[in-house]
């Protein structure tokens with residue numbers, strides 16, 4: 117007899133599995149639910165997170181498979197879950213039972229995107245043969261939908277579980293869930309719905325085929341989860357989210373909203389050398405988000421779950437993650453959940469915090485709220501969740517040594533003895549990192565400011581001043597961005613994804629929170645004043661920030677060069693004239709630029725336009741139209757990046773020489789004076805060592821005509837409505853006035869020559885006729901006049 121459920125005899129494989137996992141007694145929800153499911157009734161179960169719901173449906177299923185006639189090569193049960201990660205977790209649980217019940221059943225994982233769905237269906241068909249044992253299929257909605265739509269038979273399915281059922285009933289996926297249910301015979305099946313937040317409205321699912329069901333609700337009484345809040349400024353959120361005072365306690369998981377956030381934080385924390393020293397020397401930073409490859413996700417999860425405070429290297433493991441891990445994921449020993457953002461739905465809040473304090477362990481949750489979010493506390497109260505203000509840890513019990521006044525004096529003195537005051541900031545970092553056991557991130561961000569402000573006041577420049585940062589964390593992140601463009605990109609993308617996902621009240625606060633280097637250019641920010649936002653004061657262009665990775669940097673430079681000329685033509689504002697550049701075609705539309713890069717490319721673009729149109733300078737215009745000029749601008753950029761001005765000048769000179777040489781050759785070859793000369797001639801004329809004759813009168817006249825033509829051409833261009841791109845295209849196909857004049861002139865010249873030739877020919881003819889009258893053609897003697 118098992119001690120797990122004394123009143124219900126369990127089969128040997130189940131007993132063995134439970135014993136091997138050390139489960140000696142059932143938990144309240146298990147005691148309530150397993151017997152009902154063993155009897156084959158439908159259930160709707162709501163029980164707190166981490167209370168052991170998975171076992172509630174897995175034990176009855178295994179018992180059913182053991183105690184009923186096996187149906188080899190058929191699907192016997194379907195378990196639906198919202199994410200691939202959860203599917204993997206549940207598959208693992210069933211495989212533990214399989215160890216003790218070999219050949220009794222097999223487990224099939226149905227996950228994968230649309231592109232893999234067909235392959236999964238084929239694989240399932242291949243193994244659903246009589247020689248194979250009966251099967252449990254565990255999968256996500258998308259994949260399961262493909263399976264039920266394929267020719268695979270569902271007639272033998274008699275057990276259906278919807279774990280995290282409220283999530284599966286969400287509007288976006290509810291139709292799909294119902295569709296799956298409609299393919300599974302309702303009469304003989306047992307249906308079980310589980311969640312920590314079931315709500316009251318399951319009537320829709322009852323419509324979809326739930327029979328008479330038992331509703332079981334296991335109350336949260338006695339739960340050890342504490343919910344607290346930290347009232348903080350948005351700007352200081354980063355600092356406040358460090359709870360290094362508890363570093364030797366249990367692992368921590370942070371659940372922010374934006375999916376990019378984890379990678380930004382963990383990358384920056386990992387890549388800041390200052391953080392290698394205390395208090396982060398023993399901290400292992402991990403991150404899981406939507407962009408993490410599935411295999412890597414599982415690896416990181418198991419690394420996180422297997423981390424222990426007794427680990428000699430990593431005493432603390434911090435996992436940065438998103439709502440991807442908010443539901444169902446079993447973090448076995450997670451002590452703290454720090455929510456960077458307050459979730460709008462109380463259900464999400466419950467699931468997030470439920471990653472800690474599982475299975476009767478103690479767990480703590482902290483949510484960081486800014487001043488604008490005060491009302492959140494009352495909102496949560498209405499939902500029966502109490503948030504208390506958190507006052508931090510007692511510094512005297514903190515394992516991290518604090519900076520003593522003596523240490524402070526030592527640092528200050530060292531900094532002040534430096535001859536070159538502008539170097540003080542780097543010394544400051546060094547000193548703080550190397551000589552003083554100072555917590556860079558303190559329990560309250562104020563400590564940091566207190567620590568560094570004295571230096572700011574006494575030395576000419578401080579770290580905070582240098583990076584225009586309100587706290588040292590922002591300074592570090594800003595500095596890290598300058599060192600590697602990868603972080604700069606991440607910070608911007610994280611900002612954009614954050615502000616697009618939430619209603620932002622304090623824009624400047626959010627910008628500072630993400631340690632942006634410059635005020636971003638976004639349509640949403642059109643009416644926002646920079647206000648207290650402090651951009652990086654250094655006089656620099658963000659395009660100068662390079663990737664540490666050489667290949668990536670090479671690629672960026674290539675792209676930058678290409679983008680300058682691929683930029684789509686922007687629709688001008690009302691009343692603004694369209695800018696059309698002759699010889700430049702409209703290329704790729706909708707190219708995506710970085711926020712900061714866009715501003716700079718815009719600037720370069722204006723420069724280009726100026727070069728091509730400004731002042732109606734023929735030489736400049738033609739130079740731009742020549743592809744060589746692109747090299748000019750790129751070399752401008754390159755020289756900016758490499759600060760190698762002399763090489764740039766050399767290149768320019770070489771180019772002019774090359775053109776001169778080319779022109780000379782052409783002139784010699786053709787030995788003909790060019791008509792309507794272009795910039796090549798102007799460049800040659802400009803050069804001091806030119807050996808060309810001065811322009812003839814005709815070419816001066818041509819220039820006057822040209823400028824008139826240019827004006828006419830411009831007038832004609834401007835008259836084309838911008839909207840009508842077809843008209844624009846046609847326009848380019850049309851002959852321009854300039855070309856027409858050129859052609860007409862050529863024709864006139866030809867006519868003149870023809871006329872002259874004709875006249876000469878006539879004259880010759882007349883002369884010959886006259887001559888034949890005067891001389892005898894045979895004797896060549898003058899005829900006798902009489």
Ligand SMILES: Nc1ncnc2c1ncn2[C@@H]1O[C@H](COP(=O)(O)OP(=O)(O)OP(=O)(O)O)[C@@H](O)[C@H]1O
Pocket residue numbers: 138139140141142143146163164165166167168169170171311312443444445446448470474475
């Ligand atoms: N009877 C038991 N004795 C000891 N540990 C148990 C028992 N039942 C389950 N557990 C363990 O408790 C943990 C939480 O279980 P489970 O993941 O099923 O919780 P849950 O209620 O589904 O949580 P969530 O709502 O977050 O999905 C697991 O690590 C599981 O192995």
